Amino acid sequence: QQPVQSPQAVILREGEDAVINCSSSKALYSVHWYRQKHGEAPVFLMILLKGGEQKGHEKISASFNEKKQQSSLYLTASQLSYSGTYFCGTESGSGYALNFGKGTSLLVTP
Amino acid sequence: SAVISQKPSRDICQRGTSLTIQCQVDSQVTMMFWYRQQPGQSLTLIATANQGSEATYESGFVIDKFPISRPNLTFSTLTVSNMSPEDSSIYLCSAGGGRTEAFFGQGTRLTVV
Numbered sequence: 484q485q486p487v488q489s490p491q492a493v494i495l496r497e498g499e500d501a502v503i504n505c506s507s508s509k510a511l512y513s514v515h516w517y518r519q520k521h522g523e524a525p526v527f528l529m530i531l532l533k534g535g536e537q538k539g540h541e542k543i544s545a546s547f548n549e550k551k552q553q554s555s556l557y558l559t560a561s562q563l564s565y566s567g568t569y570f571c572g573t574e575s576g577s578g579y580a581l582n583f584g585k586g587t588s589l590l591v592t593p
Numbered sequence: 594s595a596v597i598s599q600k601p602s603r604d605i606c607q608r609g610t611s612l613t614i615q616c617q618v619d620s621q622v623t624m625m626f627w628y629r630q631q632p633g634q635s636l637t638l639i640a641t642a643n644q645g646s647e648a649t650y651e652s653g654f655v656i657d658k659f660p661i662s663r664p665n666l667t668f669s670t671l672t673v674s675n676m677s678p679e680d681s682s683i684y685l686c687s688a689g690g691g692r693t694e695a696f697f698g699q700g701t702r703l704t705v706v
Contacts, residue, residue, distance in 0.1 A: 580641050
């Protein structure tokens with residue numbers, strides 16, 4: 484089942500912060516976050532696992548509320564390179580296939 | 594981290610024909626996945642491919658239309674059969690996921706005319 488992402492789009496000035504949310508109606512085993520730039524493959528940002536383990540890039544932070552089946556991605560002091568579409572992918576324990584949200588388009592302007 | 598080589602990167606095909614997309618992973622992986630992505634849209638899972646068994650298809654996708662092969666732990670192909678303009682999309686293969694990051698091929702941009 485497709486997770487729900489919000490907001491759909493964000494425009495930031497360089498240096499500003501943003502939060503992207505992802506929620507699911509099913510219990511989650513893991514939440515993944517990816518960024519995709521136009522014409523490119525999605526790039527890994529973060530995994531949040533049931534039980535509290537996290538793996539990801541140093542400059543990226545995220546949270547995972549297992550009880551509420553919600554995750555948030557925190558982008559602080561945004562840079563121009565942060566522009567792209569952010570997808571959350573969720574796994575409900577039925578193998579490793581990820582179900583992706585519709586994406587959040589982020590544009591960072593000078 | 595794994596690297597996935599996917600080809601072709603793009604193709605323009607006549608309706609009614611078939612196209613086979615190949616993905617080669619630089620390490621052995623248990624499962625590979627095939628996604629379809631319309632421009633500006635999300636990734637939709639087509640099927641999961643395990644080595645040595647038939648692929649598992651998601652609702653709305655059938656083996657006759659999207660046959661998949663997985664002959665070994667580093668390679669998989671997806672064929673888009675009897676193509677129509679509605680099949681125009683970006684097709685991505687992936688490996689990993691679960692407790693590890695997922696890796697993606699660069700995608701195949703398919704246009705059916």
